[in-house]
Amino acid sequence: MLSILIPTYNYDILPLVSQLHKQATQANIYFEIRVQEDDKNSTLVAQNAIINTWENCYYDVNDSRQGWCLNRNILIEKSKGDKILFLDVDTLPVNNNFISTYVELNLDENPFVFGGWNYKENYEKGFELRYFYGVNREAIPLHKRINNPYNTAFTSNLYYKKSAIPNLRFESNLTKYGYDDILFINDIKKNNKPILHIENPIYHLGLEKSEVYFNKVVESVLNLSILYKQNQMSAQESKIIKAFQILQKYYLTNLFIYFFTICKPLFRKNILSAKPSLFYLDLYKLGTFCLSMRDSK
Known part of the structure; x- marks a missing residue:
């Protein structure tokens, strides 16, 4: 059946x-x-x-x-x-x-x-x-x-x-x-x-308005940080985690957070534009993940 x-x-x-x-x-x-x-x-x-x-x-x-x-x-x-x-x-x-x-x-x-x-x-x-x-x-x-x-x-x-x-x-x-x-x-x-x-x-078919979907993406990254802390997700399943671990390895996490904090409004403006860059979206997701990991310490 x-x-x-x-x-x-x-x-x-x-x-x-x-x-x-x-x-x-x-x-x-x-x-x-x-x-x-x-x-x-x-x-x-x-x-x-x-x-x-x-x-x-x-x-x-x-x-x-x-x-x-x-x-x-x-x-x-x-x-x-x-x-x-x-x-x-x-x-x-x-x-x-x-x-x-x-x-x-x-x-x-x-x-x-x-x-x-x-x-x-x-x-x-x-x-x-x-x-x-x-x-x-x-x-x-x-x-x-x-x-x-x-x-x-x-x-x-x-x-x-x-x-x-x-x-x-x-x-x-x-x-x-x-x-x-x-x-x-x-x-x-x-x-x-x-x-x-x-x-x-x-x-x-269920496309959402850009801002609605963007907020859901940010929420999903926060969810990913929780799963990572609980050892339920690894670099093998997530490119965000893989990039974060590379930043950690070379002691670049704080530098990236500083870069992200400055560029965050520009990334967001592009992401919500008529021609969004998925590369900027990836950087935004990584920055959000890094901040979440830092703030949880």
Whole structure:
């Protein structure tokens, strides 16, 4: 049985679920689609609940806010199938054979499969940062993903066999945004399970305004510093940590912090502009990480 799991927070789920339901029905397979709503006060609850009238579809609402990780773990616990397909709610399959492409795979041979991300070319003014980041850092071509399978996989559009690692869950202690999916992928790696990369992409539609996404990036770096202090993330999984350790090795951390403090307003202005530099974003992230590590001493 295939369990399609979709965590959501105040989002119109009908376009995605409708397409998935149509494809799964046409594939003539035993399936369920489970959506877990984490905002009980959302004005979309009544509308989204319509999918409960669709065959094999379930829309449940949490009594209280659970957060990104716990909400996903709730879905895993509720899932009845051994075949799991995780999707973010702000996505759509690129191809009409999206579901059939997955179910035709042999999960006994390849228990974890990632199909890739794509971005549509059109975007609104003010959303440049999220679009440029997504196109350059997330929409990674298949040939590059194959050469670096763990560091180029995401938990959205991840198809896997649940019994391959029965206790595989998201890190429930994380409360800030960011790096929870990397920890999930790291657990797959630690269990010596390969990730097969194929061309079966989804469109990521949920672009955020540049300032909103920028604030989330800063929050994710603070989350990374906590994970680093707890020995849950290393230089092998994070280029920020790797760069920080190089600065430490050559006693350049304080000098970089001084440089970052002076240039911080200029970096921010560029990052939020119509032509953001991802290099400046990387420097901003590294500076934020260095400051967080210094202030925690």
